[in-house]
Structures are given as C-alpha cells and as structure tokens.
Amino acid sequence: MDRSKVIENQAAAIREPVSSVYVPPLQRTAGQPPPIAANGGLSYMSFDHDGDAGTAAATEAALAQIAAGEGQTVIDMLDNAPPGPIETKWGLGFRRYAECVEYIRANNIETPEGGLALPLRYSIHEQSSYSVVSSNALWQDPAREVEAKALRKDERDNARRCLYFPQVMRDARRIEEYYPGLKPNSPECMDKLGVSLAHCESKCKNFYDAAEVERVFYPEIEKLLLEFFPDATDALVYNHDVFDKDYEGDRTEDQDNKNPGVNATYANIVHNDLNDNSGRVRCRELLTKNLRNFGREQHYTEAQADAKMSRRFMSINLAKPMETVHQNPFVLCAWPSFADQPYITNYRVYDDRVGETTASPTARPRVVLASRADAYRGLNAQVLRLCHRRLRVALVVPHGLHRPNRARRRPVP
Numbered sequence: 001m002d003r004s005k006v007i008e009n010q011a012a013a014i015r016e017p018v019s020s021v022y023v024p025p026l027q028r029t030a031g032q033p034p035p036i037a038a039n040g041g042l043s044y045m046s047f048d049h050d051g052d053a054g055t056a057a058a059t060e061a062a063l064a065q066i067a068a069g070e071g072q073t074v075i076d077m078l079d080n081a082p083p084g085p086i087e088t089k090w091g092l093g094f095r096r097y098a099e100c101v102e103y104i105r106a107n108n109i110e111t112p113e114g115g116l117a118l119p120l121r122y123s124i125h126e127q128s129s130y131s132v133v134s135s136n137a138l139w140q141d142p143a144r145e146v147e148a149k150a151l152r153k154d155e156r157d158n159a160r161r162c163l164y165f166p167q168v169m170r171d172a173r174r175i176e177e178y179y180p181g182l183k184p185n186s187p188e189c190m191d192k193l194g195v196s197l198a199h200c201e202s203k204c205k206n207f208y209d210a211a212e213v214e215r216v217f218y219p220e221i222e223k224l225l226l227e228f229f230p231d232a233t234d235a236l237v238y239n240h241d242v243f244d245k246d247y248e249g250d251r252t253e254d255q256d257n258k259n260p261g262v263n264a265t266y267a268n269i270v271h272n273d274l275n276d277n278s279g280r281v282r283c284r285e286l287l288t289k290n291l292r293n294f295g296r297e298q299h300y301t302e303a304q305a306d307a308k309m310s311r312r313f314m315s316i317n318l319a320k321p322m323e324t325v326h327q328n329p330f331v332l333c334a335w336p337s338f339a340d341q342p343y344i345t346n347y348r349v350y351d352d353r354v355g356e357t358t359a360s361p362t363a364r365p366r367v368v369l370a371s372r373a374d375a376y377r378g379l380n381a382q383v384l385r386l387c388h389r390r391l392r393v394a395l396v397v398p399h400g401l402h403r404p405n406r407a408r409r410r411p412v413p
Contacts, residue, residue: 021048022302024280029339035275035358037128037345043277044347044354053353059138062130062349063147066154074125075160086163088124093163097121100164114171119164121269123359128345129158137351162269172197187229190316194335198228200320208249210259210294213240218295221318238286238295258294270333271359275345278356279315 023045028034035041038061044054065071078086078095085092085103094100100119109117123129132151138144172195175184182189189196204216218237225235243263253261274282285291287300287308300308348355 021045021051021053022281022284023048024277027276029276032339033342035343035345036126038347041276041345043281043356045277045281055136055349055351055354058130058347058349058354059132059147059151062132062151062154062347065127065130066150070127071125071154071157071161075157078160078163088163090122090124091165093122093124093165094119095163097164100166104166109166109168111168112170112174112177114174115169117166117168120167121162121164123158123162123269123344125161126344128347129359130347130349131155131158132349135351136349190229192335196228198224198318200224202320207242208247208262210240210257214258214294225316236286236295236298238293240294255292260294269359271346271357272343273317273357274315275343275356275358280309281353281355282315283309283313 024043026040026042028041038044038058039046044058047054047057049056085094085099092103094103097119104117104119111117130151132138132155138151139148141148170178172184175189175193175195176182179189179192182192184195184197185199186196200220202217202220204212204220206212207217217240221237222235226232239260241260241263243266245264245266247262247264249262251262251264253259284302284305286293287298287305288302290297344359346357346359348357
C-alpha cells in the first residue's frame, strides 16, 4: 500500500468518531517533491485526541526528535568546522553575515542593473522543526519543566543550524527583462511567479494606529485586489503587521481590540508563512471562527466554508514600505526558483492547534526579487483573496481563471 495511504489510515484510526477539528486532506502542490515533514506531510490535526487538534502528538514528536540527536549533530559539525566558509552541497555557507558580505565583496559578484548581492540565511538541517508558542500551557506547568527546558534549548538551537549564503537579488520592477512579455503589475505575473507589484496611494495617515489602518487601509486594499484580479468574487483583509525596530511607542499586541502591536524584529531566515496544509486551515479558521481576524467579521457555517473553499482561493502578503530603509530589504523568491525543491516544515504548537510554516527549500532559489531594493520598514498586511499577513489578504475566483502554478494541488492517492 502507498505510504501516504498507510499514514492516512493510521490517522483515521486514532481520530475520535466526532470531532470539531478541521483536518485538511493530504494534498501537495503539483510538480513539487514531497515536503520534508512529519507524517508524510499529513497535518497534525489528523491526530486529534479529545479535541486537542493533534497538539499532544506534535509535542511528543518534538521531544522525540530532540532525543534522537540529529539536530545536535548538525550544530557540532558547524561548531567544529575550521574558520571561514563551510562547504555544503548548496555551495559555500557562512556562519556570520559579515563573513558572507566580505566574500561577496572579495569575489566581486556581479549583479544585474537595479540588483544587489547580499547574504540570505537558510537552515541546512533537512528535518522538520517544532516551535511551542509562548502562550502554550506547557511553559507554565511545573510538572513539565524538564520538557520545557529541552524545547526552549532546541528553539534557540534552530538558529545555530543556519548559514548565510550569497544571493543575487533582482529588482522586481524589472521582471519583464527576466520574463519577456510578463508585466510585473499584472495578475499573470502573480500566477506565474507568485509575485507581482501594485500601486497604492493610501489615505491612511498613521500606520501605527491599528484602528485607522483597519478603517481606512483595509478597505483600500480589498478594493485594490478586486480591481487587480477582475475575476475574483471576494477579498478579505484580515490582519496586518508593522515592522519598525526604532519605534519608541507602545508595541503591545492586543488581539481583543484588533491591535497587532509593532514588531521590533524581523524573520531573519528565508521562509513562507503558510503551506499546503496551514493555508487551508487558516482560511477556514477565519471563515468559521474569526480566529485572529482583525478585519470584517465572517459568519460562515462549516458547510458554507467548505463550499467557498472548494473554489480556488489565494492567500497573499502585501508589503507596503513606509519609508526608505537600507537594511532588511523585503525579499521575495519567485516560485519557479524553487518549484522543483522540497520545503522544510516548521510546526508551531499552540494549545488548540498545530500551525505550519515552511523554512527554505533545501536548494537555494535561483531568482530572488525585491519588492523594493532598499525598503523594509513598513506595513505587512494580510488579505484572504478570500485570506493572508503583512497585509494578509484572500480572494476567491472561479475555477480555471488566473490559476498559478504554485496553487495547483493534487490529492495524494
């Protein structure tokens, strides 16, 4: 029997007869190798026990992986390597950003007009990882102090299993030079590359005011998306993040009042916020539960949500720079650059669910684009084209229209 089928049957056998937990069917992006993931890629939601959405199974797997010691072996290899660049199957990697910059300068790495060469950080550990979020009750349980200590150390050690690699970043405004006939401000560009540009003159005056962002900016982006994707039937902006390490005001997140706070740090690793499983889970959470929805409230029944999600939907990050900054550029990797590579799954373990993000593909992207070659203090908004983050957005469009390579999915037999 196919291994994926065996895993699915095992998961079905342990599920409770009646469960309110949504379990996304096992699907993969067409043409992409299977992910580096636990359970053959099957969502931990499949291992729900007494309504825990698979969180106990994920925590147990995290502890077992730590005990196996493979992650520590990678760290020891890097720690014991001689000074200087480290040879990997993906090329030379560097432990420190400055070392990688020095290498780029010494080798005079060529860049196209409007582009630049810079270090990007990737995991070199080809194994899924686990992050038990700070709100998880495990951290407050004295009886689990030993487990908490092991999990906290492993979380810190994730950074020690990463290296910087030199990359050439191209200017997204010049996409047509790399893909003749493909305009960067077109829906076709999003379909082909998973990246596109749009112009937005916002009337929002204060992006640090969450209420004003929701009142002014959210509707502007929903309108922009429906115009950008003319065949879309719906657009929902449901969240946003503001990034500014120099901000001196109150950074506190307040979900009850739809205030995401202000981020002081950046995700200094190549990653994706959602994957084949978590993208669908996130969409359904928004439609049926308004979970972490800072936008318009949704009132879908589970059946209505299933019907809506049976049509093609897309989760999009919109990044709007607030000012020009010459550090931490917002980097986007064009889909064809890593479509033939597996991604590495990171599991985020909450009390009531197991989220999934993805670390870098095991090989390095060949086409890297910058939304702007010089900007990344800004607003990250999320929209659900029906749903997403930075602005997080989502849209729903009829079948067969503007279907991007990255969104084609096939059921796993």
